[in-house]
Amino acid sequence: MAFRTFHIDYDASRGGQVGDDDSLIGALDAYGAGLERSGELTGGPLLIRLRSSDDLVVGWIRSKGEREGTYEAWGVTGPQTEDVSTWVSYWPMFKEYRCDDLKAVASGMTQRKTGNIYPAVPDNLASELTRIAAAYDRGERTFVTAVNSAVDLELLPWLWLLGPVESCTATVGPPRQSPLSLTYQGQVGAVPICPEPERWALEIVNYLHADEVESGMKQARSLRGKKLNPSQLAPALSSVKQESAAAKPADGKAAAAIVAAAANPGPDHPFTDETNVKPGWIKKVWRRRGGGIEKQRRLSLRTELRGLRLRLNVALMLLGAILLINAYPHLWQTALSNQVPNVRVTQPQVLQPSSSPPPSRSDNSNIAETDTAYCASSFGSLVDQRRLAEAFVKRLAARSAPATQNFTDFLKALREGQRLWTPAERRRVIGAAVQLYLNQECLTSSIRIDGVLGETSKTALERCRQTKTVPVTSEEGALGWLCTECAHLGGR
Amino acid sequence: MVTYDAFMNASKPPPEWFDVRKPLNDVPALPAAMTARTQTTRLPGWDKDRKKGSDRDTVHCRCKQCHSLLPPQFWRNDGSSSDFALAVIGYAEVGKTTWLTHMFTPPSDTRFEMIRDSENLVAFSYDYAEPYTIELLSLMRGARTSIPWTLLGTTVKRDRQRVVIRTLDIRGEHLLSADAEARAVITRHLTMKHRRSAALLVVDRFEPHTQTPTRLPISQVYHNLQGRLPDPAWSGVVWTYLDVAQWTQEAADWLGIHVPAHALRLIELAGLDPVLGQDLYPRWQPVLDGIDATVLMALVNAVSLTSGYRDFVTQDDSGKWYRFGRKPQTQQPAPAGPRVAPGAPTGPTLDGLIALLFRLQIAYSLKAGLFQGDKDVYFLKEGFPYCNGISDLARELYCLWSRPRGALADMVRRNAGFKVFPCGMVGGKDGVSVWSDAILLEAMGGAGVTS
Numbered sequence: 001m002a003f004r005t006f007h008i009d010y011d012a013s014r015g016g017q018v019g020d021d022d023s024l025i026g027a028l029d030a031y032g033a034g035l036e037r038s039g040e041l042t043g044g045p046l047l048i049r050l051r052s053s054d055d056l057v058v059g060w061i062r063s064k065g066e067r068e069g070t071y072e073a074w075g076v077t078g079p080q081t082e083d084v085s086t087w088v089s090y091w092p093m094f095k096e097y098r099c100d101d102l103k104a105v106a107s108g109m110t111q112r113k114t115g116n117i118y119p120a121v122p123d124n125l126a127s128e129l130t131r132i133a134a135a136y137d138r139g140e141r142t143f144v145t146a147v148n149s150a151v152d153l154e155l156l157p158w159l160w161l162l163g164p165v166e167s168c169t170a171t172v173g174p175p176r177q178s179p180l181s182l183t184y185q186g187q188v189g190a191v192p193i194c195p196e197p198e199r200w201a202l203e204i205v206n207y208l209h210a211d212e213v214e215s216g217m218k219q220a221r222s223l224r225g226k227k228l229n230p231s232q233l234a235p236a237l238s239s240v241k242q243e244s245a246a247a248k249p250a251d252g253k254a255a256a257a258i259v260a261a262a263a264n265p266g267p268d269h270p271f272t273d274e275t276n277v278k279p280g281w282i283k284k285v286w287r288r289r290g291g292g293i294e295k296q297r298r299l300s301l302r303t304e305l306r307g308l309r310l311r312l313n314v315a316l317m318l319l320g321a322i323l324l325i326n327a328y329p330h331l332w333q334t335a336l337s338n339q340v341p342n343v344r345v346t347q348p349q350v351l352q353p354s355s356s357p358p359p360s361r362s363d364n365s366n367i368a369e370t371d372t373a374y375c376a377s378s379f380g381s382l383v384d385q386r387r388l389a390e391a392f393v394k395r396l397a398a399r400s401a402p403a404t405q406n407f408t409d410f411l412k413a414l415r416e417g418q419r420l421w422t423p424a425e426r427r428r429v430i431g432a433a434v435q436l437y438l439n440q441e442c443l444t445s446s447i448r449i450d451g452v453l454g455e456t457s458k459t460a461l462e463r464c465r466q467t468k469t470v471p472v473t474s475e476e477g478a479l480g481w482l483c484t485e486c487a488h489l490g491g492r
Numbered sequence: 493m494v495t496y497d498a499f500m501n502a503s504k505p506p507p508e509w510f511d512v513r514k515p516l517n518d519v520p521a522l523p524a525a526m527t528a529r530t531q532t533t534r535l536p537g538w539d540k541d542r543k544k545g546s547d548r549d550t551v552h553c554r555c556k557q558c559h560s561l562l563p564p565q566f567w568r569n570d571g572s573s574s575d576f577a578l579a580v581i582g583y584a585e586v587g588k589t590t591w592l593t594h595m596f597t598p599p600s601d602t603r604f605e606m607i608r609d610s611e612n613l614v615a616f617s618y619d620y621a622e623p624y625t626i627e628l629l630s631l632m633r634g635a636r637t638s639i640p641w642t643l644l645g646t647t648v649k650r651d652r653q654r655v656v657i658r659t660l661d662i663r664g665e666h667l668l669s670a671d672a673e674a675r676a677v678i679t680r681h682l683t684m685k686h687r688r689s690a691a692l693l694v695v696d697r698f699e700p701h702t703q704t705p706t707r708l709p710i711s712q713v714y715h716n717l718q719g720r721l722p723d724p725a726w727s728g729v730v731w732t733y734l735d736v737a738q739w740t741q742e743a744a745d746w747l748g749i750h751v752p753a754h755a756l757r758l759i760e761l762a763g764l765d766p767v768l769g770q771d772l773y774p775r776w777q778p779v780l781d782g783i784d785a786t787v788l789m790a791l792v793n794a795v796s797l798t799s800g801y802r803d804f805v806t807q808d809d810s811g812k813w814y815r816f817g818r819k820p821q822t823q824q825p826a827p828a829g830p831r832v833a834p835g836a837p838t839g840p841t842l843d844g845l846i847a848l849l850f851r852l853q854i855a856y857s858l859k860a861g862l863f864q865g866d867k868d869v870y871f872l873k874e875g876f877p878y879c880n881g882i883s884d885l886a887r888e889l890y891c892l893w894s895r896p897r898g899a900l901a902d903m904v905r906r907n908a909g910f911k912v913f914p915c916g917m918v919g920g921k922d923g924v925s926v927w928s929d930a931i932l933l934e935a936m937g938g939a940g941v942t943s
Binding site for chain 2: 037068
């Protein structure tokens with residue numbers, strides 16, 4: 001078995017720190033020394049690489065409390081060459097020592113099976129990822145995360161999984177200081193992770209909210225090597241060249257491959273693992289990637305230009321629409337009536353509901369049914385939801401939207417008509433809706449903030465205001481994260 | 493110089509530093525209660541901080557091979573000082589580091605020292621015992637040592653003599669498993685070429701009779717080491733945690749039977765509870781007058797006789813002590829396992845006598861304190877026979893206590909030079925040590941460094 005379990009405990013009568021592996025006791029001694037002896041935070045997770053051997057340790061360490069400097073630690077150890085990315089999916093099994101659970105973890109990790117019990121996504125994951133990315137840009141390579149409560153411990157596995165440090169070199173913890181703080185460090189990829197760290201973090205976290213951890217991991221991996229900066233590429237290239245020169249391959253073709261590879265690395269080239277550069281491996285990977293950095297750069301530029309053009313077009317259209325509505329409201333009413341003949345719009349400028357009173361917003365359990373009834377009674381069953389929503393958005397943009405009464409209708413329209421919308425349109429609509437939400441604090445079950453809107457809306461709202469981001473999730477699935485300042489929607 | 497925080501979080505400490513402390517994976521963090529010290533404590537940095545072209549500066553020096561910080565006592569030799577290597581072994585939580593720091597650091601309260609406040613005994617230590625400072629070590633008393641071994645350098649001035657002490661403190665767990673490595677480190681330390689004398693202190697912790705002995709006998713480790721030590725190396729036992737011992741009625745009964753002439757005075761003394769912070773003199777003074785070397789001599793003889801050893805001690809007119817018949821009553825080799833004579837103090841009686849031993853130490857310190865003059869003068873004039881009596885009593889009681897535990901009883905019995913140092917604290921764990929300077933004096937005397 002590649003991974004084996006360990007358990008270290010303190011027992012003065014048996015000679016002090018005792019455990020299965022004596023060398024491991026010595027290795028962990030430095031970490032057990034600084035832990036708090038009482039309280040909620042007496043320890044935390046650790047993923048370290050041993051100096052004295054080629055093993056790594058994944059587990060948990062906590063103070064024993066009886067005596068300063070004594071500790072209890074448990075987890076699994078295995079060779080550093082093994083992939084340990086599945087450890088996060090066994091999170092609950094690491095938190096408390098149970099021998100059988102640990103054996104199951106060791107077995108699962110050996111077989112590279114996923115445990116599927118990930119830690120909860122912390123509220124501040126996006127902001128922490130952003131902070132770390134910004135810190136990386138400032139030149140920091142060790143990222144310290146303060147832990148104020150036991151919940152904060154769950155940040156670390158996510159940071160390990162999704163952060164800028166290559167997971168093959170990253171370490172987590174161990175807790176070394178008091179008040180407890182955990183470090184997340186390792187060799188950061190030699191390329192800048194992303195020119196827009198906030199967006200990067202939001203996009204990754206979006207996947208987690210959609211319960212697509214694998215996609216999030218893939219996104220994180222791909223983004224670690226995205227947007228190569230030529231100024232930072234140079235030293236990386238030179239180091240790879242030095243490695244290739246030191247490797248002295250036997251045949252000329254392999255040498256040429258290394259030099260060519262160093263001069264034109266792929267987007268995901270692991271610069272951090274320079275010692276393992278092998279000519280065959282490089283060729284294979286680049287063939288699979290379909291090109292080098294130049295191609296990647298061209299693609300990136302093209303994508304940016306396309307996005308810019310699209311944004312410009314949308315802005316112009318929006319501006320035109322606003323001017324049109326303001327200048328000729330009667331024309332707009334006529335046009336809408338003509339294009340959507342089946343809609344019985346009595347007051348198209350205001351979109352008032354029918355005489356039946358709107359359902360109470362505090363009764364969340366009946367919202368789905370009442371919304372449908374409400375929508376149908378107001379606009380009929382043949383209403384063109386897309387047009388309705390578009391009109392709503394235009395009025396939102398013109399800041400003439402009514403208060404909460406039509407918000408549910410709008411969301412209904414969005415749900416019904418979202419298949420007809422282009423992604424850009426959908427983003428714009430959601431962006432406007434969330435702006436409205438933040439401004440007016442209306443409650444809804446159709447857009448959930450942190451998944452629990454309606455129960456903790458005040459708290460969630462406050463958090464959104466602090467982080468300036470809103471995680472937006474529709475009933476059908478994740479839609480993304482939204483910046484409340486620029487209304488940019490991250491995600492798919 | 494760098495802060496402890498920088499030292500701990502240094503991204504690339506020399507790998508050799510860790511190699512010699514294998515399998516340490518990182519520089520240890522300070523205990524949680526001392527986090528603030530990480531910013532205020534400063535340590536000599538790694539080699540990169542040193543000036544180019546100089547292997548050592550005048551104050552701090554690192555080993556060329558392993559980059560460990562060496563106290564000046566390890567590398568500076570002025571030719572006029574006596575050189576003394578000291579190694580301390582013992583299992584976890586027996587008080588090795590605690591008593592080392594007590595020995596080498598003048599305590600704030602010298603009331604309970606044997607002669608420490610005298611100018612004739614001054615100990616000053618190098619500030620650092622990497623990765624800690626001596627101050628940190630003192631503050632960390634009671635905490636588990638997280639480093640496999642530490643090096644301490646101390647210079648002691650005794651009378652007109654200067655003794656340079658190089659001390660090796662081995663972590664308890666290191667002796668359990670990594671025997672070969674720990675033995676190698678200890679042997680290398682005690683057999684360095686330029687050393688003149690060496691001593692090995694074995695630290696053993698007192699446990700009441702109610703506590704089932706679960707620790708592995710330290711004698712095994714000692715025997716493993718003994719064969720490798722240099723010939724003149726001297727050994728002694730530091731018997732710690734004596735303040736834990738409780739006075740018992742059984743001990744009072746035993747004194748009444750075996751030391752009837754002095755039983756009342758001894759019982760009265762043993763009944764006093766030393767509590768730090770109170771003025772001890774008014775309560776203790778009436779008892780102190782009746783306690784002298786003669787009482788101790790009677791007590792030692794009683795313990796020796798009842799424990800199966802014909803081990804009389806007596807004193808001539810000049811105060812010099814004589815010892816007779818240090819042999820077991822039977823000439824047969826000692827049988828394996830516990831072997832205690834029927835009348836010997838055991839169980840609660842032994843616990844009570846050990847508590848009495850600790851109070852006898854305090855009594856001496858207080859008597860010396862009441863003496864008009866230097867403590868050293870008192871020691872030489874009147875205190876010497878008393879201290880010898882304490883030493884003998886400690887030795888007898890330790891043999892009785894350690895025999896069922898399979899510890900060093902037989903070794904102590906066989907070797908007359910094998911000292912037992914009784915150690916306890918007044919005021920509990922964070923209190924004041926009693927007679928910590930006696931260990932220093934006896935160790936230096938036993939190893940032949942001082943007269």
